[in-house]
Amino acid sequence: MELVIVGLSHRTAPLDLRERVAFDATEAEEVLRSMLRDEEMPERLLLSTCNRTELYALASSTDAGRARFEHIVRDRRGVDLRQEPDSLYVHGGPEMVRHLFRVASSIDSMIVGEAQVLGQVHEAYGIARRAGTAGPLLHRLADAAFRVGKRVRSETDVSVGAVSVASAAISLTSHIFWDMETRSALLIGSGETGALAAKHLKERGVGKILVANRTFEKAEALARDLGAVAVPFDDVERQLASVSILVTATSSPVPIVRHDTIRRVMAGRRNRPLLILDIAVPRDVEHSVKELGNVFLYDLDDLQELVNRNLERRRKEIPKVDAIIQHEIDQFLKWYGGLGATPVIRELRERFEQVRAEELEKHIHRFCEKDRAQVEALTRSLVNKLLHEPSTSIRGFHRHGSRALERLETVRELFGLGDRGKGDDDGD
Amino acid sequence: MDSLLAVLRCAVPTLYVITTAFYGMVFFGQRGPLVRIARPLFLLTLLVHGIYLATFVAHHQRIPLAAGAEILTVIAFMTALAYGYVEARTRTLSTGFFLLGFSTVLQFASSGRIALELEVAPLLRIPAFGVHTGAAILGYASFAVSAIYGLLFLLLYAELKSSRFGLLYRRLPPLEILAKMNIRAAVLGLASLTLAIVAGVVWANRLHPGYTRDPMFLLTILVWVIYSSSIFAHYRLGWRGRRAILLSICGFLIMGIALVGATVFLHGFHRFA
Numbered sequence: 001m002e003l004v005i006v007g008l009s010h011r012t013a014p015l016d017l018r019e020r021v022a023f024d025a026t027e028a029e030e031v032l033r034s035m036l037r038d039e040e041m042p043e044r045l046l047l048s049t050c051n052r053t054e055l056y057a058l059a060s061s062t063d064a065g066r067a068r069f070e071h072i073v074r075d076r077r078g079v080d081l082r083q084e085p086d087s088l089y090v091h092g093g094p095e096m097v098r099h100l101f102r103v104a105s106s107i108d109s110m111i112v113g114e115a116q117v118l119g120q121v122h123e124a125y126g127i128a129r130r131a132g133t134a135g136p137l138l139h140r141l142a143d144a145a146f147r148v149g150k151r152v153r154s155e156t157d158v159s160v161g162a163v164s165v166a167s168a169a170i171s172l173t174s175h176i177f178w179d180m181e182t183r184s185a186l187l188i189g190s191g192e193t194g195a196l197a198a199k200h201l202k203e204r205g206v207g208k209i210l211v212a213n214r215t216f217e218k219a220e221a222l223a224r225d226l227g228a229v230a231v232p233f234d235d236v237e238r239q240l241a242s243v244s245i246l247v248t249a250t251s252s253p254v255p256i257v258r259h260d261t262i263r264r265v266m267a268g269r270r271n272r273p274l275l276i277l278d279i280a281v282p283r284d285v286e287h288s289v290k291e292l293g294n295v296f297l298y299d300l301d302d303l304q305e306l307v308n309r310n311l312e313r314r315r316k317e318i319p320k321v322d323a324i325i326q327h328e329i330d331q332f333l334k335w336y337g338g339l340g341a342t343p344v345i346r347e348l349r350e351r352f353e354q355v356r357a358e359e360l361e362k363h364i365h366r367f368c369e370k371d372r373a374q375v376e377a378l379t380r381s382l383v384n385k386l387l388h389e390p391s392t393s394i395r396g397f398h399r400h401g402s403r404a405l406e407r408l409e410t411v412r413e414l415f416g417l418g419d420r421g422k423g424d425d426d427g428d
Numbered sequence: 429m430d431s432l433l434a435v436l437r438c439a440v441p442t443l444y445v446i447t448t449a450f451y452g453m454v455f456f457g458q459r460g461p462l463v464r465i466a467r468p469l470f471l472l473t474l475l476v477h478g479i480y481l482a483t484f485v486a487h488h489q490r491i492p493l494a495a496g497a498e499i500l501t502v503i504a505f506m507t508a509l510a511y512g513y514v515e516a517r518t519r520t521l522s523t524g525f526f527l528l529g530f531s532t533v534l535q536f537a538s539s540g541r542i543a544l545e546l547e548v549a550p551l552l553r554i555p556a557f558g559v560h561t562g563a564a565i566l567g568y569a570s571f572a573v574s575a576i577y578g579l580l581f582l583l584l585y586a587e588l589k590s591s592r593f594g595l596l597y598r599r600l601p602p603l604e605i606l607a608k609m610n611i612r613a614a615v616l617g618l619a620s621l622t623l624a625i626v627a628g629v630v631w632a633n634r635l636h637p638g639y640t641r642d643p644m645f646l647l648t649i650l651v652w653v654i655y656s657s658s659i660f661a662h663y664r665l666g667w668r669g670r671r672a673i674l675l676s677i678c679g680f681l682i683m684g685i686a687l688v689g690a691t692v693f694l695h696g697f698h699r700f701a
Contacts, residue, residue, distance in 0.1 A: 155459045161598075175588065175597060178518075178604045270666025273603065290589070294669045302591040309593050 003096040004065035007054025010110045013087035021073050023048040025127055031072055032131035040064045043135040045128040049120045051110050058137050062092040097332055101325040104145040105152040113159040113314040118149035136409050144332045151324050158317040161310030168306045169277045170200040176275050176296060177244055184208035185245035190218040193279055194249030198226050212236050240265040246276045248284035257285040262292055344408050345391050347417040352383045429487045436480040441539045443473040444532040451524035455599050466521060477505050493561040500538035504531040506569035514609050520601045526576050564624035570617030574610050575680035578673040581606040585670055611662055614676050618655045647686035654679035
């Protein structure tokens with residue numbers, strides 16, 4: 001049995017194909033349940049998001065894993081992946097572990113550092129547990145993957161900084177203002193982009209949002225959707241005296257916010273800072289407004305520059321993430337390597353030998369010199385005889401297929417072998 | 429107690445260096461368990477510094493304001509204390525590197541020059557005179573804090589205006605917090621300096637009637653006028669941002685010139701005619 005991952009993602013398959021092979025939570029559970037007694041693939045987990053569909057499994061071989069995955073997709077989706085050989089990737093052994101950790105850490109995502117993927121791995125693991133296809137190996141693997149995800153977020157900057165224009169625009173507010181709930185924002189325009197920005201502002205905790213549009217009815221309709229307040233377009237200059245943030249997103253061919261207007265407004269608001277986010281094309285705000293003191297004006301180019309910088313910074317963090325991943329892989333493989341019958345038998349013998357030696361040391365002084373060698377030989381023989389039957393049974397665990405790992409784990413737990421012997425509960 | 433003071437005199441700057449290094453790691457974006465030590469280490473440094481000052485007072489039976497080196501350690505302590513307030517208020521550690529760095533420099537200058545036994549003017553042994561000196565030191569420390577936040581404000585302001593989005597953009601707290609800290613520290617400094625001037629004038633009227641020609645007195649009045657104007661402009665005329673902060677930094681520079689001038693040319697704080 002070996003660790004296998006088979007799947008396709010945004011790196012190998014076009015959106016059209018990814019859409020066709022995606023499974024929702026219910027379908028994923030059904031797929032896993034349908035393979036419940038599959039002896040060639042005793043443990044399995046299906047991760048399906050908008051960017052990837054992957055099967056993680058303990059399988060008899062990588063070929064068997066690939067064949068199962070192709071079968072599932074053909075059977076459930078009617079897609080023959082044999083016709084798309086380049087879209088599929090298969091990794092076995094440590095590379096499977098690395099792949100899962102890269103996914104959980106989000107460095108394999110389309111947008112490096114995105115926050116959702118760890119939750120999606122969590123959900124996929126939950127489905128596998130419900131379906132009864134997650135055994136000791138997947139428990140341990142998922143646990144390690146979650147740890148990688150958490151460590152990467154707390155120890156690196158890979159998730160830091162806005163990476164979409166809308167979120168970059170809104171992130172600027174927190175670099176200028178402190179208490180967002182006491183702030184108000186004015187949105188000029190009732191299009192989709194403006195509405196999205198206003199929604200982000202609301203999520204950021206901006207206390208009050210005003211909406212203005214040349215057509216007042218449109219402003220009212222959008223304000224209703226956003227839980228905002230509509231104001232007449234002619235009232236914009238007066239409103240600007242009190243708001244902290246101005247978002248402009250109209251389709252006007254000429255600037256609607258003039259340098260003179262903002263200069264007057266700034267005098268009226270006693271120079272309190274004003275953040276202007278001009279996300280319109282062509283621009284709604286005269287560029288010279290940027291020269292006014294305490295006015296912070298950003299257009300789409302500025303925001304794109306911020307996004308690019310953040311993405312670059314995230315990419316620079318990848319070596320740190322790789323180091324965390326390598327550390328966790330080593331830990332996992334150490335545990336995994338100890339799961340074979342031979343290491344368990346060896347540890348069991350060492351454990352018995354340790355007990356024998358300790359007890360002998362305690363009591364050997366009760367025997368005269370000439371008896372001591374015999375006592376030594378007797379205890380050794382006793383231990384060997386006691387361990388003969390269990391050792392034979394352990395060597396035969398592989399005949400139990402998917403139960404083999406569970407049985408080995410039970411032996412380890414019963415005799416306190418490996419980490420358990422040191423009192424280190426692995427939490428599984 | 430001499431040996432305890434000697435140990436603390438070495439321990440305090442060492443702790444400041446280590447703490448500042450940890451805060452530097454925070455500022456430059458280091459993560460992980462090591463960085464979480466920064467705040468407890470800062471609290472330990474404050475505590476040890478506080479013990480050092482208390483031991484000094486207990487041993488010498490006076491407040492440590494008789495010489496430049498003594499004043500520096502008090503300013504270092506008050507700057508760190510002021511930073512502690514800001515950190516607790518803003519829950520951000522990113523300005524600690526600058527404020528504690530400033531305290532570190534002052535503490536090194538102090539520990540290197542401080543004399544265990546000093547011929548102290550009898551005036552400094554009068555507790556009531558401590559009101560003048562204590563208020564003046566608090567004022568200087570507050571102005572220093574104000575100036576550092578003002579400087580950080582100007583740097584962040586420049587990054588934001590030019591859309592550069594560099595290290596300061598990523599690491600510093602919002603512009604508004606920096607401005608608030610600048611003005612609040614300036615207000616505290618002005619109040620303290622006012623008290624120092626009033627208390628000083630009361631003493632000087634009795635002991636040195638010619639105090640109005642004392643260069644230190646005149647420079648202090650100039651600093652007071654600049655900070656008063658800056659604060660008045662902020663609250664009454666709506667001066668915000670760069671202009672108001674440049675004015676307060678100007679006040680700090682004059683204060684620095686006055687202090688350095690007094691130390692180098694007058695060999696003391698005042699030269700009364």
